[in-house]
Structure formats: C-alpha cells, structure tokens
Amino acid sequence: MNNPSLSSLPGLLEPWYRENRRDLPWRTDREPYHIWLSEIMLQQTRVEAVKGYYARFLDALPNVAALAACDDDSLHKLWEGLGYYSRVRNLKKAAEVIQATYGGVFPREYRQVRALPGIGDYTAGAICSIAFGLPTPAVDGNVLRLLSRLTDDATPIDTPAAKAAMRRLLEEIYPESNPGDFTQALMELGATLCGPNRKPACEGCPCREICLGYQRGTAEALPVKSPKKERxxxxxxxxxxxxxxxxxxxxxxxxxxxxxxxxxxxxxxxxxxxxxxxxxxxxxxxxxxxxxxxxxxxxxxxxxxxxxxxxxxxxxxxxxxxxxxxxxxxxxxxxxxxxxxxxxxxxxx
Ligand code: SF4
Structure with a gap:
C-alpha cells in the first residue's frame, strides 16, 4: 500500500464535501448523542431507511438520560425492523455507563468513548472527530473501499490487519483543522461517487489526480474481499x-x-x-x-x-x-x- 500523494487528500476532499454533502438529519449539529445514534443505526442499514427510525427514536428518547431509563420492550419497539438488536441493547448499556460514570455527560476522550459498550474503533473515531474535533479516523466499509482504490491495494479489506493498516495510513494525513469534516468527507465519497455495487464515478471525483486505482484502471476490480463462508x-x-x-x-x-x-x-x-x-x-x-x-x-x-x-x-x-x-x-x-x-x-x- 503506497501512495505518496495521499497527503493532499484532505485539501482535495474538503471543498468537494462542502459543495456536495447530502443534507442528513444527523448533520444539523455536533451533539455526540445524535452522532452516536446515527452511526449505530447506519451500521448494516441504508441511509434512507435510517432517517425515519432516527427521528422516531429521538422523539421518544431525546437524550442519554431518557435512553438509560427506557424499558427493554419500548426500546426494542423503537428498533423494530432495523435488525441486529444487540446494537440497541448496547446503546442502552452505554447510556447507563454515561449516567453512572460521567454524570450524564458524554465523555470526550477517545479512550473513554471506545470503552463504552457497543462502541468499536469506527464509531469511537466518528464520534470523537465529528463531535469533539479530534483527529481520530473512522474506518468503515465505505472508507476501506475508497482507500483500497486510492492506493491500488488488493489486500482483502475484511481483515483486522487491513483495517488497522488503513487507520494508520489515515492517522498520518488527518488535518488539524476540521477533522470531523474530513471524516464525513471520506464517508461521503465512499458512499456516493466511489460507492458499492457499481462502477466508480471517477469523472466527477475530486481525487482523480491522486487515485492509483483510477490511473491504473484497477478501481472497478477493487476492493478485494475474502471468500465468504457458506451460511x-x-x-x-x-x-x-x-x-x-x-x-x-x-x-x-x-x-x-x-x-x-x-x-x-x-x-x-x-x-x-x-x-x-x-x-x-x-x-x-x-x-x-x-x-x-x-x-x-x-x-x-x-x-x-x-x-x-x-x-x-x-x-x-x-x-x-x-x-x-x-x-x-x-x-x-x-x-x-x-x-x-x-x-x-x-x-x-
Ligand atoms: S477516482 Fe474513482 S476510484 Fe478513485 S477515489 Fe475517485 S471515484 Fe473512487
């Protein structure tokens, strides 16, 4: 994995993001509870499907204290149809920890956020960079796809080692100003022009000049994934x-x-x-x-x-x-x- 031009990625992406970002309900503020909830809902679920759930959930449980106090049946009902229900049970467990350990105030250090139930490297990175302005990468499937194309890297992306390598790569280039916008710009490009299940739309991409996958004609064949086990x-x-x-x-x-x-x-x-x-x-x-x-x-x-x-x-x-x-x-x-x-x-x- 090598692309010396990657250091110019923040400068290329940020103006594009300001112009092209989608208006999404969780992008109207930088409240950690909102960012956390949206990131958990968006795991395994499409943006369009999440919008209604997100609005209903916040209507019923507008803050961490309300989430911590919610009974399990009501919580499951709010999540009904989203699937992967351990996500919502962990949301509540984490809310209880925030109430008991941090007096109801969302912790601001990466280490503390990462230690909350149900919060992995990706979600901790997203919350800390978007809500608190920390240079903490958030590497999800969209970002992995984007990086594997930018670096023309055919290593299977679904291994912990590949994720860790991509995270290190990003840590070296994270900007000091507006790291949250850089996080969201990476996610946005990885979800739209460089999105899944279709040919990348390189003609409109702000990163064409530094993208090795585009320049070498390999982008469409990337990313590589390990063979799936039979269900x-x-x-x-x-x-x-x-x-x-x-x-x-x-x-x-x-x-x-x-x-x-x-x-x-x-x-x-x-x-x-x-x-x-x-x-x-x-x-x-x-x-x-x-x-x-x-x-x-x-x-x-x-x-x-x-x-x-x-x-x-x-x-x-x-x-x-x-x-x-x-x-x-x-x-x-x-x-x-x-x-x-x-x-x-x-x-x-
Ligand atoms: S140039 Fe194409 S392959 Fe490269 S990042 Fe942009 S959309 Fe993806």
Missing part, C-alpha cells in the same frame, strides 16, 4: 395461532439470536401439517381449523432460516403463550423481521 441452513416451523381475535406470542430467551424479542411460537425442523398438529397438542394447544401455510426465509449474518408458517385457529388460548390483540402487537410487541413477515400476511388469511 448454515436451518428449517423452522412457525405457528401463527389465533383465538377470538388474539394471537399467540412468546418472548425469546435473553441471550443469543434475537434475544428478548417477541416471536410466534416455533420449533426447529420442517414438519408436515399432521406432524405439526401433533407437536401443538404436546404444547397444550388444540387447533380447530387450518387456515393457511406459507414459506418464507430470513437471512442472518451466518444463518439462513427456511421457515414454514402455519396459520391456525385454536379453540382456546392455551399453551404457555401471551395472547395479544393486533393493536397490542402494533404498539407494544417488537416482532423481528423474521417473524413480522408472517404478521404482514395476516390480512390474506
């Missing part, structure tokens, strides 16, 4: 049980995948309709009418669930379940997307 496939049978306008839900365990969220009752494996009815009898549920069966899948990072959803009317609200009205499901129960897709079919049953 584990799991079959599940999901029961959408109704009784007099109420629906059976249960809480998932407090640890592991989708911890603490609500779900429709379900069992591992693919069962025929007859076998399913026998399984339900064991759970003390007595089906009266089979309404519908649908197949759905849901992809997690390392696992794929191949699900059969069986809609059944039952004679009484038995089993060890909680029975919710549609209104209660809408307002109180955070149903992760894996299960919500069955709820969205309910009108077709």
């Amino acid at each position: 584990r496939q799991e079959d599940r049978t999901v029961f959408i049980l109704s009784c007099d306008g109420r629906y059976a839900l249960e809480k998932r365990p407090n640890r592991g995948l989708l911890a603490g969220l609500w779900q429709f009752p379900n069992i591992a494996g693919h069962y025929s309709t007859e076998e399913s009815l026998r399984q339900l009898e064991k759970l003390d549920v007595h089906p009266r009418q089979l309404l519908r069966e649908v197949k759905r899948k849901h992809i997690f990072t390392h696992i794929q669930w191949n699900m059969t959803g069986i809609y059944l009317e039952v004679s009484e609200p038995g089993g060890n379940f909680s029975w919710f009205t549609p209104e209660e499901i809408h307002t109180q129960a955070a149903l992760p997307t894996a299960f919500r897709q069955f709820w969205e079919e309910i009108d077709n049953v």
Whole structure:
C-alpha cells in the first residue's frame, strides 16, 4: 500500500464535501448523542431507511438520560425492523455507563468513548472527530473501499490487519483543522461517487489526480474481499395461532439470536401439517381449523432460516403463550423481521 500523494487528500476532499454533502438529519449539529445514534443505526442499514427510525427514536428518547431509563420492550419497539438488536441493547448499556460514570455527560476522550459498550474503533473515531474535533479516523466499509482504490491495494479489506493498516495510513494525513469534516468527507465519497455495487464515478471525483486505482484502471476490480463462508441452513416451523381475535406470542430467551424479542411460537425442523398438529397438542394447544401455510426465509449474518408458517385457529388460548390483540402487537410487541413477515400476511388469511 503506497501512495505518496495521499497527503493532499484532505485539501482535495474538503471543498468537494462542502459543495456536495447530502443534507442528513444527523448533520444539523455536533451533539455526540445524535452522532452516536446515527452511526449505530447506519451500521448494516441504508441511509434512507435510517432517517425515519432516527427521528422516531429521538422523539421518544431525546437524550442519554431518557435512553438509560427506557424499558427493554419500548426500546426494542423503537428498533423494530432495523435488525441486529444487540446494537440497541448496547446503546442502552452505554447510556447507563454515561449516567453512572460521567454524570450524564458524554465523555470526550477517545479512550473513554471506545470503552463504552457497543462502541468499536469506527464509531469511537466518528464520534470523537465529528463531535469533539479530534483527529481520530473512522474506518468503515465505505472508507476501506475508497482507500483500497486510492492506493491500488488488493489486500482483502475484511481483515483486522487491513483495517488497522488503513487507520494508520489515515492517522498520518488527518488535518488539524476540521477533522470531523474530513471524516464525513471520506464517508461521503465512499458512499456516493466511489460507492458499492457499481462502477466508480471517477469523472466527477475530486481525487482523480491522486487515485492509483483510477490511473491504473484497477478501481472497478477493487476492493478485494475474502471468500465468504457458506451460511448454515436451518428449517423452522412457525405457528401463527389465533383465538377470538388474539394471537399467540412468546418472548425469546435473553441471550443469543434475537434475544428478548417477541416471536410466534416455533420449533426447529420442517414438519408436515399432521406432524405439526401433533407437536401443538404436546404444547397444550388444540387447533380447530387450518387456515393457511406459507414459506418464507430470513437471512442472518451466518444463518439462513427456511421457515414454514402455519396459520391456525385454536379453540382456546392455551399453551404457555401471551395472547395479544393486533393493536397490542402494533404498539407494544417488537416482532423481528423474521417473524413480522408472517404478521404482514395476516390480512390474506
Ligand atoms: S477516482 Fe474513482 S476510484 Fe478513485 S477515489 Fe475517485 S471515484 Fe473512487
């Protein structure tokens, strides 16, 4: 990795960023709580999808103290559909630490910010540079792609060593004035002109004159990633049980995948309709009418669930379940997307 011209990157990027930055709700101020929340939401989620969640979350929980005091069900409901729910649980844990250790004031030192639950190198770098003006790089996928093209570097970017090397590279060129704007300019270029899943738009790029990938014609083939491991496939049978306008839900365990969220009752494996009815009898549920069966899948990072959803009317609200009205499901129960897709079919049953 070598590009001696990289030192001119801040000077090239900053005017371009001032002209071209997108108006985003979290760019209206430098409040660390706002930057932190937006960065956590933006991990794994598109900007357009985040905007609504961000506004609703801040409406309900306008500051760190409100976040620390929020009960888990309400918190999950605010996050419902964003996925990767450990992110919001860590937000709350970090808010509790800020309340208990820093008297409710967001810490200003990189080391202290990095030590908060759920905050890694990237998020700490983003908060400290944007909110506090520290020269702390924030290296995410967009920035890795951009740097690998600027330096014509074919090292796989998804290794800790590659990330650390890119961070060191940036540390050497971080500007003293407006480091937060440089952080955001790198993210912006990496998300737009030099964005993912398409040909880089080099013609309009302010960095063309120093970009080795552009000059050598390798940019489109970069970045290189390590081969992906196959996802584990799991079959599940999901029961959408109704009784007099109420629906059976249960809480998932407090640890592991989708911890603490609500779900429709379900069992591992693919069962025929007859076998399913026998399984339900064991759970003390007595089906009266089979309404519908649908197949759905849901992809997690390392696992794929191949699900059969069986809609059944039952004679009484038995089993060890909680029975919710549609209104209660809408307002109180955070149903992760894996299960919500069955709820969205309910009108077709
Ligand atoms: S010149 Fe092209 S490849 Fe290089 S940074 Fe700009 S958009 Fe990316």
